[in-house]
Amino acid sequence: MIKIRVPATSANLGPGFDCLGLALNVWNEITFEAANKLTYHVTGEGAEKLNKGTRNLLTKAYALLYEICGEKMSGVQICAYNKILMSSGLGSSAAAIVAGLFGANEMLGRPLDESEILKLATDMEGHPDNAAPALLGGLVVSVMARNEIITKRYEIPDWALVIVKPIVDWPTRTARAVLPKSVSRADAIHNIGRAVLVVDSLRTGDLDLLQKIMDDRIHQPYRLRHISGGMTAYKTAKRFGAAALSGAGPSIINFVSPENAKRAGQEIARVFQERGIETREIITKPSNMGVHGI
Numbered sequence: 001m002i003k004i005r006v007p008a009t010s011a012n013l014g015p016g017f018d019c020l021g022l023a024l025n026v027w028n029e030i031t032f033e034a035a036n037k038l039t040y041h042v043t044g045e046g047a048e049k050l051n052k053g054t055r056n057l058l059t060k061a062y063a064l065l066y067e068i069c070g071e072k073m074s075g076v077q078i079c080a081y082n083k084i085l086m087s088s089g090l091g092s093s094a095a096a097i098v099a100g101l102f103g104a105n106e107m108l109g110r111p112l113d114e115s116e117i118l119k120l121a122t123d124m125e126g127h128p129d130n131a132a133p134a135l136l137g138g139l140v141v142s143v144m145a146r147n148e149i150i151t152k153r154y155e156i157p158d159w160a161l162v163i164v165k166p167i168v169d170w171p172t173r174t175a176r177a178v179l180p181k182s183v184s185r186a187d188a189i190h191n192i193g194r195a196v197l198v199v200d201s202l203r204t205g206d207l208d209l210l211q212k213i214m215d216d217r218i219h220q221p222y223r224l225r226h227i228s229g230g231m232t233a234y235k236t237a238k239r240f241g242a243a244a245l246s247g248a249g250p251s252i253i254n255f256v257s258p259e260n261a262k263r264a265g266q267e268i269a270r271v272f273q274e275r276g277i278e279t280r281e282i283i284t285k286p287s288n289m290g291v292h293g294i
Contacts, residue, residue, distance in 0.1 A: 001033035002106045006099040006291040007137065008084040009091035010163075010253050011129040013202075014214035014244040015194040021091075021133040021140050022202070023287040024161065028082045028095055029294070030058070032103045035077040044082040046092070057093055061100025061124060068120065069111050076107070085280060088165045089247030093172075094130035097121050102135070102291045118149055130247065137290035139202055156286045157205040160258040162237075163282040164268040165251040168228060175248035178222045187217035201242075210242035210255055220245050233271040240264035 008026035012018070028044075040059055042050040050056055059078065066073040080099075086092045101117050112120075114135060121131035128142040128149050139154040194213045201210040224230040227250045234252055237243035241256035241264065256264050261283045269279040 001031060002103065003029065003031045003294050004099060004103055004106070004291060005029050005294055006095045006102070006134055007287045007289070009094060009130045009133045010089070010244075010246040011091065011133075012216070012219065012244065012247060013198055013253075014220070014242075015191040015216045015218070016129075016141070016198055017191065017216065017218045018127050018129050019141055019143060020195065020198065021129040021142065022156065023133040023137045023140075023290055024090065024163075025284045025287045026083050026090070026282065028080055028084050028099065030078060030080045030099050030103060032062075032107055033077045033079075034107075035075040037075040038073075038078075039076075040078045040080075042080045042082055044080075045084060046082055046086040049086070050080075050082075057096040057124070058100040061097045061121070062104045063100075064120060064124070065101050065104035065112070065117075066108070069108055071108060078103070085165055085251075085282075087170065088280075089245060089249045089251045090163070090165075091130035091134055091247065094121065094125050094134045097124050098131055098134040098291050106293060115149070118151070122149055133290065135290045138286070138288045139199065141199065154199065154203050155288050156202055158285050159202075159205065159207075160256050160261045161282075161284050161286065162240075162254040162256055162261050162265045162268070163246060163251050163284065164233065164237075164254075164265055164272070165280045165282075166227065166229065166233070166272040167278040167280065168250050170227060170248075170250040172248055174226070175223055178226050179219055180222065183218050190217050207241060207255060207257065211238070214242040214244055214255075216244070219248075223249050228277060229272045229275045233268050236271050237264065237268050240267070 132140040246253040
């Protein structure tokens with residue numbers, strides 16, 4: 001039997017659209033144990049949905065790695081304890097995919113290296129911005145070049161992070177559908193320079209700089225206007241520190257000083273609650289560890 005942990009992730013981080021991702025200190029724990037057949041059971045987040053069958057992203061990824069390695073998949077009992085909120089912009093899909101691939105690779109004696117696992121995860125996910133930090137930990141810049149995924153990983157200091165998720169229907173297909181088909185040169189330039197500064201400020205722990213430059217013109221304005229209370233919640237978060245949509249949303253992620261974390265979470269949540277929208281709040285920090293055995 002093997003037991004692993006895989007982290008939540010926050011992608012985009014303002015101007016780093018589809019390129020930046022950060023591992024978070026929020027974890028799913030999964031065990032894999034040889035059995036007579038495939039069984040799958042979840043406790044924690046998403047249990048009601050995920051326990052309806054054995055076919056899901058994690059088991060598909062597990063089976064895919066066996067197929068890629070030319071191995072017949074034997075029976076396995078998979079048990080997961082999930083803390084990553086689903087449909088939240090915290091990389092639950094990438095976590096499931098990375099966990100399935102990593103777990104199968106461990107069960108087979110590690111035939112694939114990290115770059116090969118990342119390629120498979122990206123093929124399943126469609127982009128590496130969540131999969132890369134889920135696999136590698138820390139802050140990861142990822143770009144796709146022909147058949148290669150180029151990554152640069154950075155160690156990150158202990159930031160205080162506040163995440164507020166409004167309980168609204170916000171599927172990924174909707175989050176993608178509201179984006180424009182093209183952007184202006186001015187908006188592209190706006191994002192390019194700020195994405196570089198976001199990486200630098202996150203590496204150095206410079207909250208003042210991050211608060212000034214963590215804004216975006218390519219995806220956030222279009223998404224926030226379709227999330228009830230989203231723009232007001234975002235502006236509220238900016239009063240406390242640097243703010244962004246986490247991934248495609250609907251969660252808001254707020255980088256703050258530790259003493260402001262609790263109040264920031266309460267004030268951001270209040271924006272949604274005043275509109276009759278329930279929320280989930282998390283206070284956490286980044287993780288410099290990605291998926292790993294325990």
